[in-house]
Amino acid sequence: MASVNPPRGMRDFLPADKARRERVLAVIRERYRAHGFDEIETPVMEDYDRLHAGIGGDNEKLSFSILKRGMDADAIRAAADDPAALADLGLRYDLTVPLARFYATNRAQLPTVFRAIQMAPVWRAERPQKGRYRQFLQCDIDIIGDGTARAEAELMVASLDVLDTLGLEGGSIRVNDRRVLDAMLDVFGFAAEERPGVLITIDKLDKVGPSGVVAELRERGAAVEAVDALAAYLDRPAGTPTFDDAGIRAALPAGIPDEVVAHLVALGETVAAARGADAPLVFDPFLVRGMGYYTGTIFELAHPSVDYSLGGGGRYDGMIGRFLGQQVPAVGFSIGFERIVDLLPDADAAGERSVVLVHDRDVPLAQLLALKSHLVEGGARVRVEQRAKNMKALLERSAADGYGAFAPVGVGTTPETLELRPLS
Numbered sequence: 083m084a085s086v087n088p089p090r091g092m093r094d095f096l097p098a099d100k101a102r103r104e105r106v107l108a109v110i111r112e113r114y115r116a117h118g119f120d121e122i123e124t125p126v127m128e129d130y131d132r133l134h135a136g137i138g139g140d141n142e143k144l145s146f147s148i149l150k151r152g153m154d155a156d157a158i159r160a161a162a163d164d165p166a167a168l169a170d171l172g173l174r175y176d177l178t179v180p181l182a183r184f185y186a187t188n189r190a191q192l193p194t195v196f197r198a199i200q201m202a203p204v205w206r207a208e209r210p211q212k213g214r215y216r217q218f219l220q221c222d223i224d225i226i227g228d229g230t231a232r233a234e235a236e237l238m239v240a241s242l243d244v245l246d247t248l249g250l251e252g253g254s255i256r257v258n259d260r261r262v263l264d265a266m267l268d269v270f271g272f273a274a275e276e277r278p279g280v281l282i283t284i285d286k287l288d289k290v291g292p293s294g295v296v297a298e299l300r301e302r303g304a305a306v307e308a309v310d311a312l313a314a315y316l317d318r319p320a321g322t323p324t325f326d327d328a329g330i331r332a333a334l335p336a337g338i339p340d341e342v343v344a345h346l347v348a349l350g351e352t353v354a355a356a357r358g359a360d361a362p363l364v365f366d367p368f369l370v371r372g373m374g375y376y377t378g379t380i381f382e383l384a385h386p387s388v389d390y391s392l393g394g395g396g397r398y399d400g401m402i403g404r405f406l407g408q409q410v411p412a413v414g415f416s417i418g419f420e421r422i423v424d425l426l427p428d429a430d431a432a433g434e435r436s437v438v439l440v441h442d443r444d445v446p447l448a449q450l451l452a453l454k455s456h457l458v459e460g461g462a463r464v465r466v467e468q469r470a471k472n473m474k475a476l477l478e479r480s481a482a483d484g485y486g487a488f489a490p491v492g493v494g495t496t497p498e499t500l501e502l503r504p505l506s
Contacts, residue, residue, distance in 0.1 A: 089216070090210050090216070091208060091210035091214075091215050091216030091217065092215065092216055092217045093215065093217075097483050097484075098482055098483050098484055101483075101484050102423065102426075102484075103219075103423055106248065106419070106422065106423050106426065107201060107219075107221070107419075109244065109247055109248055110201065110221050110244050110417060110419070111199065111201060113240065113243050113244045113247050114199045114223050114240055114244070115199070116243075117197075117236065117239070117240035117243065118197055118236075119197040119198060119199045119223050119240070120196075120197060120198060120199065121198075121199040121200070121201070122181075122184060122198050122199070122200060123200075123202065124174070124177070124180040124181070124183075124184050124200070124202075125174075125180070126173060126174060126202075126203070126205075127148065127171045127172065127173060127174065128171070128172060128174055128179065128180055128183065129170065129171060129172075130147060130148075130165075130166060130169045130170050130171055130172050131166070132179065132183060133145050133172045133174070133175065133179065134166070134172075135404065137179060137182070137375050137401050137404055138175060138176065138178075138179050138375070139372060139375060140372060141175040141176055141206060142175070144175055144206040144207045144208060145172045145173070145175050145206075145207070146172060146173040146175075146205050146206075146207055147165060147168070147169035147171070147172045148169055148170070148171040148172055148173070149168060149169055150168065150169060150170050153168075173204075173205040174204050174205070175204055175205065175206050176204055176220065177200040177202060177204060177220050177222045177416075178222070178224070178375075178398065178401070178414055179401075180200075181198060181200060181222070181224055181226075181414075182401045182402045182404070182405055182412070183405060184198075185226050185402055185405075185410070185412075186402060186405035186406050189406070192226075193227075194227050195225065195226070195227040195228045195233075196225070196226045196227055197223070197224070197225050197236075198222075198223065198224045198225075198226070199221075199222070199223055200220070200221075200222045200223075200224075201219070201220070201221045201222075201419075202219070202220065203217055203218065203219050203220075204217075204218065204219075204220050205217050213420070213421075215420070218419075218420050219419045219420065220416055220419065221416065221417040221419045222395075222414055222415070222416045222417075223237055223240060223241070223414065223415050224237075224412060224413065224414035224415075225237065225412070225413055225414075226402065226410060226411070226412045227410060227411060227412075228411060228413075229399065229411030230348075231345055231346075231348040231349040231352055231379075232352060233411070233413050234349055234379050234381070234397065234413055235349055235352035235353045235356065237395065237413060237414070237415040238255050238349075238353050238363070238381065238415070239353055239356045239357065240415075241255075241383060241393060241415050241417060242255070242357070242362065242383075244417060245383070245385065245392070245422075248422065248426060249426070249427075250385055250387070250392075250422070250425065250426075252385065252386050253362065253383060253384065253385045253392070254362040254363065254364055254383075254384050254385075255362060255363050255364070255381050255382065255383055255384065256363075256364050256365075256366040256369050256381060256382045256384055256391075257325070257346065257349070257350075257363050257364065257365055257366065257369070257379065257380070257381045258365070258366050258367060258368070258369035258370075258379075258380050258381075259342055259345070259346060259378055259379050259380065260376050260377060260378060260379075260380060260396070261339065261342045261377075261378060262334065262338060262342055262346075262367060263281060263284075263367075263368075263370065264277065265337065265338045265339060265342070266334065266335060266338070266367065267280060267281075267308075268337075269311075269335045269336070269337045269338075270308045270311040270312045270315070270335075271305060271307050271308035271311055272304065272305060272308045273305060273308075276304055276305070279302060279304075280299065280304060281370050282370075282372070283295055283298045283299050283302065284368055284370055285370035285371075285372055286298070287368050292313070292316035292317065295312075295316070296309060296312065296313045296316070299312070315335060320333065322364065323364075323365045324365075325346075325347075325350040325361060325363045325364065325365050326347060326350065327343065327344075327347050329365065330343055330346055330347065330365050331343060333365055333367050334367055345378075345379070346365065346379070349363070349379065350363050364384075369381075369382060371394060371396055375398045375400065375401050376396040376397060376398055377397055377398060377399045377400050378396070378397035378399065378413075379396055379397045379413065380394070380395070380396035380397070381394055381395060381396060381415070382394035383415075383417070383418070385425075387425065388421075388425065390421070391418065392417070392418045392421055392422055392425075393415065393416055393417040393418045393422075394415070394416065394418075395413070395414045395415035395416050396413065396414070397411070397412070397413040398412050398413070398414065399411045399412060435461060435462045435463060435486070436462065436463040436464075436465075436484055436485040436486050436487070437457055437462050437463070437464050437465075437485065437486075437487050437488065437489060437502060438464075438465045438466075438467055438477075438480045438485050438487070438488040438489070438505075439453060439454060439457075439464060439465070439466050439467070439488070439489055439491050440467050440468075440469050440473070440476070440488050440489065440490055440491065441466065441467070441468060441469065441490075441491035441492075442468075442469055442491065442492050442493065443468060443469070444493055445491055445492060445493055445495075446493070449491075449493070449494075449495070450466060450491060453491060453495065453496075453497060453500065454466060456497045457497075463485075465480065465483075465485065467480070469490075477505055480505060481505040481506055485505060486504065486505055486506075487502045487503060487504055487505055488502075488503055488505055489501055489502050489503065490503075
């Protein structure tokens with residue numbers, strides 16, 4: 083007998099789950115639009131070569147490829163050792179690569195500075211486990227065409243606004259710059275060719291601690307003097323740096339370019355001005371983010387209720403140029419939708435306007451539907467249920483589906499005599 087389960091790493095959503103997700107999506111969409119972003123849509127598939135062009139980082143290894151149509155068994159066997167010969171399309175593994183292609187395709191019809199929203203599923207051939215799926219929803223905002231700190235500040239302010247509106251006040255954003263990381267590794271003495279591997283190890287700092295990072299670098303055979311310099315820097319007494327010129331410089335070794343520090347300071351000042359208070363930004367000189375296409379500022383969204391990030395992003399000025407042949411500045415922020423949904427309560431704000439009409443068997447259909455239409459026209463969401471022997475189970479199921487009230491309906495019940503009763 084065939085399995086009735088969804089494919090591994092993918093999920094069904096029951097009505098209450100789907101309604102909850104849609105409520106969160108509506109808030110995210112409304113707040114991002116309020117900040118001047120416009121929603122776009124791109125195909126779920128992109129060309130295989132584009133998805134494997136070296137601009138998607140490690141995600142390229144997780145791409146689902148689509149077999150070329152019309153290949154017979156002999157052609158498949160002949161191409162078995164060459165994935166590019168077997169597939170010409172693939173499912174998108176993120177929304178950034180499709181956005182870069184979208185902009186290159188439609189640039190003439192877009193404003194000089196383009197603010198985009200994308201809210202759509204992506205697919206990755208992950209090993210399924212708790213909190214990690216093969217199909218999941220991404221909610222991205224990106225600004226293309228603005229290379230200043232204003233663009234990054236707009237993304238941060240809009241994303242913090244989303245958290246506040248969802249009831250997750252108190253969020254903060256960890257900030258760094260890939261140019262800071264590169265300058266630090268240069269100061270410590272790491273050769274250019276070993277820096278990508280060094281960054282992979284530094285990215286584990288939160289998990290393994292300074293001693294674990296130093297030990298792994300020694301095992302990898304990194305330059306001894308450079309590892310010693312990094313170890314000494316990690317062992318220095320350090321508090322949480324303030325997000326201003328003095329605080330950022332105090333958190334860094336000497337030799338970091340002034341223009342990079344100035345960019346970060348301007349970012350903090352802009353976010354603070356927009357939020358009307360001290361900017362909820364935290365400078366983290368060892369924030370890495372693994373995507374290789376980041377070229378400047380990088381950031382992660384944090385909340386005190388959890389020890390993992392709720393989103394993140396960064397500047398990727400080099401990506402669109404791969405399609406256009408000229409450099410176009412770009413920066414993006416991705417909200418961790420699946421993680422945020424899990425943090426929010428189940429309450430349905432529309433429950434008071436959701437009604438179940440529980441009718442007796444002998445109620446005429448015309449009367450029943452007239453009552454329903456009357457409530458729907460008044461803005462309510464209405465479900466019709468015949469009275470059951472086990473009324474408790476019926477009402478509990480209705481409450482679980484997001485309904486806030488029910489009304490008994492008998493022969494002769496009118497809109498004026500309809501009695502709404504709370505479900506909880």
